[in-house]
Amino acid sequence: MLLYEHPLSSYAQKVKIALREKGVAFTTELPETFGTGRSDGAFAQANPRTEVPVLIDGDARIFDSTIILEYVEERWPAPPLLPRDPAARAFARMTEDVCDTQYEAVNWGFGEILWFRRATGALADHLREEAAAQTRILQDWLAGRLGAAEWFGGERFGWADAAAAPMVNRSVHYGLGPAEGSPLARWHARLRERPSVAQTFREFDAAAARMAEAADLYTTGGRRREYRDHRLEWMVKSGGVEVVLAGLRDRTIRFPWPDGARRPEAPAD
Known part of the structure; x- marks a missing residue:
């Protein structure tokens, strides 16, 4: 069983904790295309959103951490993580x-x-x-x-x-x-x-501990941070709308699929 993940992803961490609580063996992989928005390769085929985590269990391809958690709970019911009430x-x-x-x-x-x-x-x-x-x-x-x-x-x-x-x-x-x-x-x-x-x-x-070096990829366009709806909302309501505008201008951010698969055009002058 394979889990596409990134160790910093809180969503992936949640799934790994659940699997380990249940004693389920799995391997992890950081997708080569993670953060690029590319729509090719096995990772994008498993999850068109190109977000982690994605659980590969035989023929099953499951994305979204909550849905994965529900699958894990039903597939391996013991020990239970959800109460009965x-x-x-x-x-x-x-x-x-x-x-x-x-x-x-x-x-x-x-x-x-x-x-x-x-x-x-x-x-x-x-x-x-x-x-x-x-x-x-x-x-x-x-x-x-x-x-x-x-x-x-x-x-x-x-x-x-x-x-x-x-x-x-x-x-x-x-x-x-x-x-x-x-x-x-x-x-x-x-x-x-x-x-x-x-x-x-x-x-x-x-x-x-390695984020200082990895961060450069996301500020030079090598990778683009995904501004999901709740993240975009937080940045705007907290006073950071110019951060979003700069990211669009410099092409260092992206939005979720389907629009996230395209590199956003820079705003006109």
Whole structure:
């Protein structure tokens, strides 16, 4: 079984944690065309959006991290990640949805400044402040859902924990982690002790250490960052519309398929 992924992708991390929790053997591959928007090759055939992760299981080609998680849960039901109670299942899925959209967008926006130098000076300071403020709001929301429990599902590690783990851990990497000694910080410490999470986070750390050199590809046009809807929304509403315009002008960003398969034209003078 093959997983197309990138170790920095929070969506791919979520899937790897789930597979490892269930003891499912798999290999990983970073697609050669990742970040190019190219529509040729096995990766694009498996996922026309050319986004990771993509799970290849025999003849099955499955993309979108939530759909992959659902497939994994149904294909390998033990140990279960989703609780049996319908309300508890909805709780887990709502937690995942917020992490996959609002939280991922904030982390991604902060990375655009830290790693990809999309803005400098006052604009960079403003976007970092926006990301920090929104991170606190999201972490407060997660802390409220966690409550006094060890895991978001109660006594057992589960679906919501796998979804929230990469998001909170990236905040910690950025220096925006939950307050030391807080329930969410203690949850993060417990996470890091789980073999499935520890291995996934080690892979993240190794890839993050190489981002300084890799970032040049995304600022010179060799690769283009994908501005999915929630990421584009975050950049615009947080005051970074000129970042988007500059990326279009310099052809260093792209939008999702089908338009993302074409190199965007520079705006007319």
